[in-house]
Amino acid sequence: MTGATRPGDTYGGISVRHSAISGALLGVALMAAIDEIVFHQILGWHHFYDRSTPAVGLASDGLLHTAELLVLVAGFALLADVRRRHALAVRHFWAALLMGAGAFQLFDGLVNHKVFRVHQIRYDVDVWPYDLAWIAGALVFLVVGALLWWSARRSVRTSGLADG
Amino acid sequence: MHDHPTNMGPGALALVVLLVAVVGVALYIGAAVRLRRRGDAWPWWRDASVAAGAGAVAAAVLPFGAAAVLPSVAAAAVVPLPGGPFTAHMAGHLLVGMVGPLLIVLGRPVTLLLRSIPVGGTRTGLLTVLRSRPAALLTAPAVAAVLDMGGLWVLYRTPLFAAMHDDTLVAIVVHLHVFAAGMLFTVAICRLDPLRRRYGLPHLAVVLLVAGAVHAVLAKTLYAQSPPGTMFAASDLQAGAQLMYYGGDAVGVALAVVLAVRWYSGVGRARHAGGVGRARARTVTVGRARRPAA
Numbered sequence: 001m002t003g004a005t006r007p008g009d010t011y012g013g014i015s016v017r018h019s020a021i022s023g024a025l026l027g028v029a030l031m032a033a034i035d036e037i038v039f040h041q042i043l044g045w046h047h048f049y050d051r052s053t054p055a056v057g058l059a060s061d062g063l064l065h066t067a068e069l070l071v072l073v074a075g076f077a078l079l080a081d082v083r084r085r086h087a088l089a090v091r092h093f094w095a096a097l098l099m100g101a102g103a104f105q106l107f108d109g110l111v112n113h114k115v116f117r118v119h120q121i122r123y124d125v126d127v128w129p130y131d132l133a134w135i136a137g138a139l140v141f142l143v144v145g146a147l148l149w150w151s152a153r154r155s156v157r158t159s160g161l162a163d164g
Numbered sequence: 165m166h167d168h169p170t171n172m173g174p175g176a177l178a179l180v181v182l183l184v185a186v187v188g189v190a191l192y193i194g195a196a197v198r199l200r201r202r203g204d205a206w207p208w209w210r211d212a213s214v215a216a217g218a219g220a221v222a223a224a225v226l227p228f229g230a231a232a233v234l235p236s237v238a239a240a241a242v243v244p245l246p247g248g249p250f251t252a253h254m255a256g257h258l259l260v261g262m263v264g265p266l267l268i269v270l271g272r273p274v275t276l277l278l279r280s281i282p283v284g285g286t287r288t289g290l291l292t293v294l295r296s297r298p299a300a301l302l303t304a305p306a307v308a309a310v311l312d313m314g315g316l317w318v319l320y321r322t323p324l325f326a327a328m329h330d331d332t333l334v335a336i337v338v339h340l341h342v343f344a345a346g347m348l349f350t351v352a353i354c355r356l357d358p359l360r361r362r363y364g365l366p367h368l369a370v371v372l373l374v375a376g377a378v379h380a381v382l383a384k385t386l387y388a389q390s391p392p393g394t395m396f397a398a399s400d401l402q403a404g405a406q407l408m409y410y411g412g413d414a415v416g417v418a419l420a421v422v423l424a425v426r427w428y429s430g431v432g433r434a435r436h437a438g439g440v441g442r443a444r445a446r447t448v449t450v451g452r453a454r455r456p457a458a
Contacts, residue, residue, distance in 0.1 A: 066376030
């Protein structure tokens with residue numbers, strides 16, 4: 001969080017670094033919240049706790065879940081601070097948000113569901129189409145975010161200024 | 165603590181709690197009004213927060229208090245609590261151990277007290293206690309977290325929970341501990357009132373993270389397994405466990421927002437003061453031990 005004035009981070013008072021950090025934090029936390037609200041609460045697909053979860057999975061799940069909440073708050077606080085300084089690089093922010101969301105989804109799909117087996121996406125059905133869809137969605141977010149980041153960087157290079 | 169514990173039913177304790185809540189809020193508002201008349205800035209929402217916090221604690225014990233005054237209410241109160249006895253117990257614990265303490269701590273009652281009493285022996289004594297080593301140890305974030313989460317773990321994972329339902333004295337001690345430990349943890353994380361030691365934002369965030377994780381894990385295990393020696397209906401147990409999980413989330417986010425707001429305003433102040441680096445700003449913000457003007 002330090003180093004607002006590192007060379008290459010700022011363009012005419014715009015802080016790409018802080019915009020990207022706040023976007024990435026919010027992307028991770030928002031995707032975690034969507035996962036919680038849509039699949040746990042609305043669809044009721046996930047089990048709150050399926051008893052086969054091993055202890056290490058339960059502990060890592062507790063830490064991750066709490067971390068997601070803290071990251072959500074930290075992301076908003078950082079965003080508020082960047083905006084207060086009129087230093088928000090809007091396109092970098094959105095690119096980082098998409099990549100953060102995709103990264104969380106990929107991590108959730110691979111580590112939570114498959115390695116720790118905290119819970120599955122759905123029960124009593126063949127689960128692999130759901131896993132595939134979840135991981136494919138993660139890759140789409142990552143690719144779109146990366147493309148947006150690339151175009152934002154290009155526009156910085158050509159104009160010498162980040163948009164926003 | 166009490167001379168005749170056997171005469172102290174939960175109803176009598178509830179009446180004492182209600183009395184303390186009402187008197188405490190009245191004293192707080194009286195002191196805040198005097199402060200404002202004197203010209204001190206004391207936002208009105210702090211009064212509202214303390215009143216709401218005391219109200220939350222009072223709401224948790226109200227059914228017992230009402231039953232003590234009007235025995236006929238007792239029968240009515242036992243019947244249709246939504247979700248069953250374990251869920252009702254958990255709702256009470258959420259109010260007494262988390263929501264109430266947070267709202268009370270946001271009102272900075274100790275700061276108000278220090279500003280209200282005249283400079284002299286009492287005030288000096290109070291400051292000495294606040295800045296003493298034992299107080300510093302108790303309000304160390306990690307120590308407070310262990311006392312709060314450890315207490316919860318003992319309550320739900322040893323026969324203590326069952327004992328609480330057999331012995332009124334145990335129940336009273338447990339409920340007082342839940343409130344005291346909740347207050348201690350909230351004070352240790354928020355650090356709004358004057359304390360001896362300062363902790364950086366990363367330290368406070370990590371303690372909050374671990375405490376939140378322990379709370380979440382305990383809630384999930386309760387979903388599957390009753391406290392030893394108790395038998396609750398599965399639906400009741402599951403509703404109570406989810407209430408604990410999501411209620412803990414809500415209060416955890418609120419605590420994180422307190423830290424975030426302090427960081428935000430501290431960074432802003434430091435930047436305003438002129439060219440102070442962010443690293444320095446962080447220690448200024450989070451470690452701020454507000455001492456009342458002597």
